[in-house]
Amino acid sequence: MRTYLVTGGAGFIGSNYIHYMFEKYGDEIFIINVDKLTYAGSLANLRGVEGCPNYRFYQADICDSAAIRTVFKEHRIDRVVHFAAESHVDRSIKDPEVFVRTNVLGTLVLLNAAKEAWEQADGTYRTDRKFLHVSTDEVYGSLGDAGFYMHTYGFPANITNCSNNYGPRQHPEKLIPMIIRNALAGKQIPVYGDGRNIRDWLYVEDHVKGLDMVQEKGRLFETYNIGGHNEKTNIEIVHIVLDALRRCLPENDRRRAGICDDLITFVEDRKGHDRRYAIAPDKIREEVGWRPETDFEEGIRKTVRWYLDFSTQNVYDNKRICDSVDSCH
Ligand SMILES: NC(=O)c1ccc[n+]([C@@H]2O[C@H](COP(=O)([O-])OP(=O)(O)OC[C@H]3O[C@@H](n4cnc5c(N)ncnc54)[C@H](O)[C@@H]3O)[C@@H](O)[C@H]2O)c1
Numbered sequence: 001m002r003t004y005l006v007t008g009g010a011g012f013i014g015s016n017y018i019h020y021m022f023e024k025y026g027d028e029i030f031i032i033n034v035d036k037l038t039y040a041g042s043l044a045n046l047r048g049v050e051g052c053p054n055y056r057f058y059q060a061d062i063c064d065s066a067a068i069r070t071v072f073k074e075h076r077i078d079r080v081v082h083f084a085a086e087s088h089v090d091r092s093i094k095d096p097e098v099f100v101r102t103n104v105l106g107t108l109v110l111l112n113a114a115k116e117a118w119e120q121a122d123g124t125y126r127t128d129r130k131f132l133h134v135s136t137d138e139v140y141g142s143l144g145d146a147g148f149y150m151h152t153y154g155f156p157a158n159i160t161n162c163s164n165n166y167g168p169r170q171h172p173e174k175l176i177p178m179i180i181r182n183a184l185a186g187k188q189i190p191v192y193g194d195g196r197n198i199r200d201w202l203y204v205e206d207h208v209k210g211l212d213m214v215q216e217k218g219r220l221f222e223t224y225n226i227g228g229h230n231e232k233t234n235i236e237i238v239h240i241v242l243d244a245l246r247r248c249l250p251e252n253d254r255r256r257a258g259i260c261d262d263l264i265t266f267v268e269d270r271k272g273h274d275r276r277y278a279i280a281p282d283k284i285r286e287e288v289g290w291r292p293e294t295d296f297e298e299g300i301r302k303t304v305r306w307y308l309d310f311s312t313q314n315v316y317d318n319k320r321i322c323d324s325v326d327s328c329h
Contacts, residue, residue, distance in 0.1 A: 002029050005077045007062055007110065008084030009033030010041035012170040013134065016048055016209040017081065024212065025214075030054045032075055034068070035084065036061045043067070045169045060107035065113065072117040079215060080114050082107065088173055088303045089138070093271050107133065111149050111157075124154065132215055137200070137279045150221045158218050160211060162226040163279045166299065167204030168306035174299075176233065179241045180307045182235040184260035195235030202228035202292055205298035210290045217288045227279030228292045238264055240297065243306045260312030308320040 004021065008014040010033065018031055031049075035041045037059055049055050056075075060067040062084045070079075084106060086092065086099045111131065118129045139161065150157045164175045182189045210226045218224060232240075242259055249256045284290045293301075 001027075001044060002073055002078045004029060004031045004079045004081055005071065006031055007034045007080070007082045008041070009057075010035040010037055010043055011083060011087070012040075012045075012167075012174075013165055013204055014081075014083035015045035015169050016167065017083070017203045017211060018046065018055075020205060020208040020291070021212065022049060022052070022054075027054050030056075030075075032056045032058065032071060032077070032095070034058045034060050034062065034071060038086075040087065040171050045046050062101075063101055063112055065109045065221060068109055068113045072113050075128070075133060077114070077117065078129055078149065080108055080110065081211065081215075082127070082133045083130070087136075088171075090173075090270065092232070097146055102319060108149075115155055118156070125156045127156065127220070129156055130215055130220070130311060131155065131158045132211060133157065134211060135159055135161050137163045137225070138274075156220050157221040158214055158220065160214055160226050160284075161223065161226060161279070162207050162210075162278045163200035163277060165202055165204045165207050167303050168310075170204075173203065175237060176241055176303060177236055177307060180245065183242055183245055183259045183263060184256070184308075187263070188265040189238060189263045190265050190267040191234055192267060192273060195238070195266060196233045196262075196275075197273055198231050198233050198278070198320050200231050200232065200277060200279050201296060203228065203294035203296075203302075206292045206294050208292075210288075211314055213288045213290045214284065218284075219287065222283075222287075223312050224284040224288065225279045225281045226284055226290070227281040228296070230292070230296050231276075232296075233279060235264075240300055241304065244297070244300045248301060248304045248308060 006018060009018050018033060021029060021031060031054065033046070033055070033121050034056070037043070043050065043057070050057070057070055058067070062068060078247055092099045114131050118125050120126065149155055170177050172178055172181050179189055202214050206228070207226055214224050242261070246256060
C-alpha cells in the first residue's frame with residue numbers, strides 16, 4: 001500500500017486532493033494529513049474521510065522539524081504532496097513574516113526530513129519516492145522556490161505551478177467565495193481598482209487530478225505549469241458568479257431580490273497588484289496527457305451549489321471568517 005504524506009490537507013486544495021485520491025484509489029492508499037489548522041484550515045473539509053482506517057491526521061506545524069521527523073519515523077512515506085502554506089496575497093502584504101516562515105522555512109524542513117528518511121547509503125533515492133511541491137503561478141517573476149534542492153541533491157521531486165483555483169471548500173476570504181457570501185447576505189462586493197486585473201482560473205478537481213497525473217507520469221525534477229486556458233478579469237468573475245447565483249437560487253428564495261450589480265463597489269487597489277497572470281500548460285498536456293476538463297460556467301455553478309448547500313453549516317469559525325474577511329477588503 002502506498003503512503004502519502006499530505007501537508008495542508010485541511011485547506012482548500014489539500015482537502016479536495018484527499019477526497020479525490022480516496023475516491024480514485026480507495027483502500028489502496030494510506031494518507032497522513034499534517035496540518036497546523038491555521039485560520040485557513042478546517043477539519044470540516046474532511047467530513048467523510050475522518051475515521052477512515054486509511055487516514056491519519058496530525059495537527060502540527062511544518063516548521064516544527066521534530067514533529068515532522070516523527071511523522072517520517074512512524075510511517076514509511078512514499079509520496080509527499082506539499083500544500084501547507086500561507087496563501088492569501090492581502091495577508092502577505094500586511095504580515096509577510098509568517099509567509100516566509102511557513103512557505104520557505106516550512107518547505108525546507110519538509111524537504112530535509114524527506115531527504116533524511118529517503119536517502120540511501122550511496123546517496124541516491126529510490127525512484128518510487130517522490131516529493132511534489134504544489135506551488136502557484138504567483139511565484140513567477142520572483143525567485144524560483146525549491147528548484148535548488150532537486151538539482152543540488154538529486155532529490156526526487158517535482159514542482160507544479162498552478163493558476164487560480166475555484167471550487168468547493170475554499171476559504172471565504174478568497175474572491176469567489178467572498179462574492180457568493182456577500183451577495184447572499186446583500187452586502188457590498190468590494191472589487192480592487194478598476195476590476196480589470198486578469199487571472200487564469202481552474203476548477204480545483206481538475207487541478208488535483210493533474211497533481212496525481214504528474215506524480216504518476218511526470219518526469220522527475222521537472223516543473224509543470226497547470227492552468228485552465230481561462231483568463232478572466234475580476235469584474236467578469238463577479239458578473240458570472242452573480243448570474244450563477246440568480247440561476248441556482250430557487251424562485252421563492254428571498255435572497256434573490258438582493259443579488260444585483262449595485263452590490264459591486266470598486267475599492268482602492270491592492271498594493272503592487274499584478275495586472276495579469278497567465279500560464280502556459282503545454283508541457284503537462286504533452287508529457288502527462290492532462291488538460292482542464294471543467295467548463296468555467298459549469299464549474300461556477302457546481303461551486304455556487306456547494307456553497308448554497310453548505311452555507312448553513314459552520315465549516316469555518318464564523319467570527320474568525322468575518323474578522324479576517326473584513327480586514328482584507
Ligand atoms: N488557491 C489557489 O487558487 C491556488 C492556486 C495555485 C496554487 N496554490 C498553492 O497551493 C497551496 C495550497 O493552497 P490552498 O488554496 O489550498 O491554501 P489554503 O490557505 O486553503 O490552505 C492552506 C492549509 O495549510 C495549513 N497550514 C498553513 N500553515 C501551516 C503550517 N505552518 N504548518 C502546517 N499547516 C499549515 C492551513 O491550516 C491550511 O489548512 C499553496 O501553496 C498555494 O500557494 C493555490
